Amino acid sequence: MSVAIEIPYWGQSLLRVLGGIVAVLLPAGTIVYVFLFKMMSFMQSRLGPMEAGPYGSMQLFAEVGKWMQKEDTAPAAADHRIFKMAPLIVLLSTFLLVAVVPFGPDAWLTNFETGVFYGLAVSSISVLGILVAGWSSANKYSLLGGLRAAGQLIAYELPLVLAAIGVVIQAGSMRMQDIVVAQNAGSIFGWDGVGNPYLLTQGVGFLVFMIAVQAELTQPPFDMPIAESELVSGYMTEYSGFRFLIFFIAEFATVGVFSLIASVLFLGGWGVPFAWFGWEGIDDVDNWMNVVGPLIMVNKMLVLSFLIMWVRFSFPRFREDQLQRFAWKVLIPVALANIVVTAILKVAV
Amino acid sequence: MIAQAAADSINVAQNVGFGIIAAGMIFAALCVVTTSNVVHAALWLVLVLAGVAAQYILAAAEFVAVSQVLVYVGAVMVLFLFGIMLTRAQIGPEKGLNNRGWAAGIPVAVVLLGLLSWAILDAFEDTTLPDRGPTTTSRISDDVLHPYLVPFLAISFILLAAAIGAMVLARKD
Numbered sequence: 001m002s003v004a005i006e007i008p009y010w011g012q013s014l015l016r017v018l019g020g021i022v023a024v025l026l027p028a029g030t031i032v033y034v035f036l037f038k039m040m041s042f043m044q045s046r047l048g049p050m051e052a053g054p055y056g057s058m059q060l061f062a063e064v065g066k067w068m069q070k071e072d073t074a075p076a077a078a079d080h081r082i083f084k085m086a087p088l089i090v091l092l093s094t095f096l097l098v099a100v101v102p103f104g105p106d107a108w109l110t111n112f113e114t115g116v117f118y119g120l121a122v123s124s125i126s127v128l129g130i131l132v133a134g135w136s137s138a139n140k141y142s143l144l145g146g147l148r149a150a151g152q153l154i155a156y157e158l159p160l161v162l163a164a165i166g167v168v169i170q171a172g173s174m175r176m177q178d179i180v181v182a183q184n185a186g187s188i189f190g191w192d193g194v195g196n197p198y199l200l201t202q203g204v205g206f207l208v209f210m211i212a213v214q215a216e217l218t219q220p221p222f223d224m225p226i227a228e229s230e231l232v233s234g235y236m237t238e239y240s241g242f243r244f245l246i247f248f249i250a251e252f253a254t255v256g257v258f259s260l261i262a263s264v265l266f267l268g269g270w271g272v273p274f275a276w277f278g279w280e281g282i283d284d285v286d287n288w289m290n291v292v293g294p295l296i297m298v299n300k301m302l303v304l305s306f307l308i309m310w311v312r313f314s315f316p317r318f319r320e321d322q323l324q325r326f327a328w329k330v331l332i333p334v335a336l337a338n339i340v341v342t343a344i345l346k347v348a349v
Numbered sequence: 350m351i352a353q354a355a356a357d358s359i360n361v362a363q364n365v366g367f368g369i370i371a372a373g374m375i376f377a378a379l380c381v382v383t384t385s386n387v388v389h390a391a392l393w394l395v396l397v398l399a400g401v402a403a404q405y406i407l408a409a410a411e412f413v414a415v416s417q418v419l420v421y422v423g424a425v426m427v428l429f430l431f432g433i434m435l436t437r438a439q440i441g442p443e444k445g446l447n448n449r450g451w452a453a454g455i456p457v458a459v460v461l462l463g464l465l466s467w468a469i470l471d472a473f474e475d476t477t478l479p480d481r482g483p484t485t486t487s488r489i490s491d492d493v494l495h496p497y498l499v500p501f502l503a504i505s506f507i508l509l510a511a512a513i514g515a516m517v518l519a520r521k522d
């Protein structure tokens with residue numbers, strides 16, 4: 001496949017960096033406005049923000065402006081340098097994470113062989129930021145929140161990795177692009193009308209993955225680390241102004257990025273079933289998929305973020321011991337069983 | 350000099366990158382042992398370990414680099430910090446962090462440096478290593494599950510025994 005316009009390497013790199021920034025900030029803004037402002041309000045029989053712009057659609061800018069003009073305060077006893085660094089570590093993890101998501105046959109940020117593994121590895125960097133945020137605030141509530149977050153993120157990291165392994169076994173590759181192609185070029189018992197999205201064969205894996213994502217994002221019902229009725233606001237208690245804003249953006253951007261990754265792993269990613277247009281493999285895919293692909297990804301991202309936010313607004317919080325028990329005694333054994341069954345079927349069939 | 354190096358099929362950019370990352374790692378490593386706060390030491394150690402991952406990427410060993418991030422930055426350092434914060438989460442400088450026998454470490458480090466340098470220089474001398482592409486993950490897994498299967502299983506068994514031992518020690522009942 002040849003790209004119609006030859007872009008030099010530096011130009012491509014620049015475009016990819018810009019694309020990465022858009023791919024982090026656009027989902028974050030969309031999720032906050034559509035789900036956090038509007039959907040939650042409708043679920044609670046109210047209208048949500050209505051004043052700023054039509055249907056309150058400019059509310060985001062008002063919020064960002066409000067946070068930006070607030071004073072950047074830090075507790076006197078805090079470890080100032082680390083206190084200021086911590087939100088950036090969390091945001092860095094989000095930016096590193098989006099680098100792995102393919103949006104089209106050529107519209108990828110990085111396309112390397114250990115893609116899935118890389119994504120799961122860099123997602124764990126955010127734990128460091130949360131831990132040191134809790135510690136450097138010099139506040140008992142913050143420290144407890146940071147410790148809870150670390151315990152929770154370590155526990156749910158495992159089912160997340162294990163659930164993705166089923167997909168990797170079935171696709172036979174850890175490259176995200178190969179996983180997309182394997183799903184869209186596949187067929188169900190010879191019928192190739194919808195390809196073979198791994199949602200069907202890896203349904204258990206998808207369920208475990210989405211539950212683990214919910215916990216990794218510390219969204220309710222897994223919001224023990226920022227449990228406002230016990231810990232004020234956990235590791236975020238002492239943050240205000242634009243440092244709080246960075247935590248906030250990172251939280252919702254990561255919802256979007258994890259939704260993107262889940263849609264690549266389980267829903268067929270940017271592709272349409274290749275049989276529709278008679279494509280054999282990635283080399284036959286037409287160039288217009290580089291424009292349509294990102295749009296498909298955004299739609300899948302919205303569906304999955306909707307699920308995450310729906311669960312967030314619907315379920316009461318777990319207790320700490322229930323939360324740990326659920327990870328170690330339910331999710332991890334189920335994910336391991338899924339790997340064993342997938343491996344047996346992969347070899348036998 | 351650079352033109353000469355390029356003519357000798359030495360990847361100049363790779364060597365410059367190696368030097369920059371190595372300098373950063375040495376600085377971070379010195380900070381680990383000189384800082385007077387345990388959490389700061391742990392965070393400097395994160396930089397050292399991330400530098401190791403960057404060096405692996407320069408050496409075209411993707412899988413090892415990602416494993417380094419997952420295991421050391423994502424898991425081991427988080428456990429370090431977790432442990433430190435559960436026991437002594439003091440903010441600000443602390444006294445008595447240094448072991449009294451710290452000076453004994455210097456000759457050990459120097460001897461180790463000499464030994465490693467001698468071994469590497471003796472083994473490779475002036476040979477320029479061929480410029481290889483990235484090592485594919487499937488090749489690593491083929492190696493681990495075929496010629497190195499027995500050592501791999503032996504290590505897994507030792508790790509399992511260690512994990513069970515840790516659980517036995519941690520349980521009070």
